[in-house]
Amino acid sequence: MAMVPQPLLILLFFLSLLSIVNSSPSQHIQIVDAERRIDLTSHIIKVYLTLKVENLGTSAASEVLLTFSPAEVEHLALLKAAATSGKRKKKTYVPLDVKSAEQPDGPNGTKFFSITLLTPLSKGETTTLEVLYILTRSLEPFPVEISQSEPQLVYFRDSAILLSPYHVKQQTTFLKTPSTRVESFTVVDPTKRAGTELKYGPYENHPPYSYSPVLVHFENNNPFAVVEELEREIEISHWGSIQVTERYSLVHAGAQHKGVFSRVEYQTRPGGTGVSSFKHLLAKLPPRVHSVYYRDGIGNISSSHLRTDSRKSELEIEPRYPLFGGWKATFVIGYGLPLQDFLFESPDGRRYLNFTFGCPLVETVVDKLIVKVVLPEGSKDPTAEIPFEVKQHLEIKYSYLDVVGRTVVVLEKRNVVPEHNTRFQVYYGFNPIFMLAEPLMLVSAFFLLFVTSVAYLHIDLSIRK
């Protein structure tokens, strides 16, 4: 997209704009001031957007639209909005509802999201909105392949001007790069670079759907740790523990490693070579975690440390080998947790599990997250409550001594970032009598065994007397 010359692109926007301009309700709203802060320090891009919105129309506006280019939508992991009120220190944030707007796509396939305001904005009123959105896999390594001694350079593409369906009176964009090493950046006057900050703007009076592509080429040696697939299995036992098993397939999603891996260089010059590689990962686990293990398909991995205190547990793990660009590692982390910390009874008598959703590894992106909640045998009508949209279905799993199998609530979500580590709940009905099923089975099996051996010893089965 950025390959298209800039003036032409703007022209295209304007042309396509004409068709919807009249029908669009967006005419009545204008953005007085927009400030964007784009954080490029890790491979997870966080964009903080502050919008000052004014209603110019006659009728009250209850929602504000946000627009994203198709490429952004594809990599959009999270979108949150909040209304602010109060000044400076007494600033309070009230989260607002954001949903994908059911509007036809804008020009060039622009996608809309709508923020529902707390109170409709009447004529002439202004309000300030804080928007946070997170983009993943949006840094494109260039050069695509690097050798062990080279640093990792990446491209970031965006627009200097906020893409918006509204008229924007004034706007500025700040980009924060991880280091001062910036190879090149597109200049859209006024553009200023100071230290690790790149400032585009202020720009005044841009009509709706203005776009001005920029390309920033900079060094980013942060670990591009991406979990291609993570399967978290949370198994509830009413005998007092929750067993969590997490199966990771991790990949270094940065620039591909090219040619030689020299151990002698890696060992003798720790800071000098392999700067973009990583070998440590940190997993934040709940407190009171026990029986932690860390292994892979061929056995235990001995390089891990667990630190626990009363509020959190931190598991520091090392894959078997340092991960260079394109290298993969699959492993499993498992741990047990006390049941009473996570399982509660709701007022209507149903049980519910209250557990964190996302990936415990810090600073990692999960392409596909599957959370499986294995309910105890005999649980009925499970329902899940998750603060965001996920795919859901049910499965049956057989575990030790199961006869009818356990109901498994499967939740599936793509593109998960650490900000998704929020609580979710699974409600189910459970009769405690089922807890006794398995012990009784064992007891009766052993009883039968002894009875048969007693019978065998006392009954003479020989034919000849």
Add this chain to the structure above:
Amino acid sequence: MAQDLKPSISSFSLPKTLKLKTKQQELLIRVATLALIYVLAFITRLFSVLRYESMIHEFDPYFNYRTTLFLTRNGFAEFWNWFDSESWYPLGRIIGGTLYPGLMLTAAAIHSLLRFLRLFVHIREVCVLTAPFFASNTTLVAYFFAKEVWDSGAGIVAAALIAICPGYISRSVAGSYDNEGVAIFALLLTFYLFVKAVNTGSLAWALGSAFGYFYMVSAWGGYVFIINLVPLYVLVLLVTGRYSLRLYVAYNCMYVLGMLLAMQIRFVGFQHVQSGEHMASMGVFFLLQVFFFLDWVRHLLSDTKLFQSFLKITVTSAVAVGAVALGVGMASGYISPWTGRFYSLLDPTYAKDHIPIIASVSEHQPTAWSSFMFDFHILLFLFPSGLYFCFKRLSDATIFLVMYGLTSMYFAGVMVRLILVATPAVCLISAIAVSATIKNLTRVVRAKSPAVQSGSTKGTSTAKSSSKGVVDNSQPFQRNGAIVLLLGAFYLLSRYAIHCTWVTSEAYSSPSIVLAARGAHGQRVIFDDYREAYFWLRQNTPPDAKVMSWWDYGYQITAMGNRTVIVDNNTWNNTHIATVGRAMSSYEDEAYEIMRSLDVDYVLVVFGGVTGYSSDDINKFLWMVRIGGGVFPVIKEPDYLVNGEYRVDKGAAPKMLNCLMYKLSYYRFGELTTEYGKPPGYDRARGVEIGNKDIKLEYLEEAFTTQNWIVRIYKVKPPKNRW
């Protein structure tokens, strides 16, 4: 151990209502002791799991694990017809037709049984615990065997001895998922059932032993020992005039059915009737028929003279027919001659001269005295005395035991790994010695009147020697002597138990895939480099990459790295191995041609110079030269030696300093300081500074080196463009 348990259990004061008869008490004690021994045999093998983890050990077990995994995933038919293209590239290997499937089928059966019982364990856990489980079962068989040969007391002692005997533990700790693990059980079971069949003359027991033999054949190549020992035993019985109809029934049933069953195993097939190793059993089979026939004729003919002449004619013609048949068979190639492995058992020097690939394996070396002592401890001294007791009470069963003991001891002397086969025999015979001695001693101790004195002296040598001098003296003196001897026996047995535990925990419970060492402050340092490298291969190389390494690591690379290898531990094609040996010992450009012809993508070498790990490829290198040179005379061993000395420092032979193996092991090693106060490039495994520090690679590049440099992987570069 068993002796320790007896008094403690019998000293329980049982309630009056539950008072048992002496016989019942004895049964209760016996069953309880056996149960304890059964558990003990299992748990003593779990040291490796506690020290390390539940993992597969060594080399061959990885192949067994991989095949078991395949079996459980794809079913029996697929397994039986499996052509494995991941090994022996580009030849491949017909797995179903070249393995003994008993072990894998056993593990898969246990696995599916557990699944049926709703115990969803991973197949790896089953594999890891298969050997300990069968070791426990072996103790039961040992009990019944010794009971059959001697008495139930000896049975319990035998079970206890074999439960912890290091010679057996070495091959049956948890994780040592090898054929021997189940084979020793099958071997002892077959022998026991056969002896039982000979003792009873019952078809049922003979049938049982045929099935035991079938299981043994399906599990391990060592079945050849059975099929030669049993005919030898029959022959000995015939010669000593102990022929009986019981023997006839037992052997015929066992041989005929066992043969038919054994031929069902594809790897054995028609070898069972065609190869030289199996001819003895067939010969004895025919001889038995002749014997039976003669017996029958003698029964019909009342005239002794007539029978004598008939005997002459029959024996002569039978021998002639046999000799002619054997000669024709050998000449026409119908009967294959003995294999090299078999020869090397009969002549320990044979392998050294003719088959370097067999001689290169450490477990095929002749056994040192120390390892006898290590593996048998006091059993080594009890064995002869046990033989004495066996000869004192000669029967068909004891003759079998004596023969088993003597032949297996010979084989144990020839090859280290065959100590395993001798272990059950040694345990059984020693158990007889222990049991008989203690029984006689306790009889002396418990005797009240002098009248028993004469009875007490009849059995044992120790009791005898002690009583000889005191026979005329007062009785208490004799009693004291017996008590002292008893205490001595207990002391020895407890030393044995301590020794076994120590050996198990220190020597036989390390998986060899994970190396452990003591750090500077006494803490345990783990070198997990093998798995690091294999997992790197698995994750970061193309799925169809071919890896060249010395054959030792072949099974592990395919099982853990999931990549195709050129050669592996199934050393069926000597030429192929020699080609790899040749590549390793050639200059880089020559080696490149060989590697290109084999489609090699990666080369893996094991190097211990940084950690001081001594069983690395540089130390194995002379075998590569020898094996390579055995097929390709361009490789000459003297080229790598200086005055017959093997060295890697500055004084090394020029060819040595520039061959592929040297280059790959020491590439950029010259830049590394391994030990404080030593020059860079100091090889800690050999204790020298290396001779060639400026190694340039032209056709290969370093792809991966593990943390402690134990495994180094190189990528073979694609050929250069010609224009």
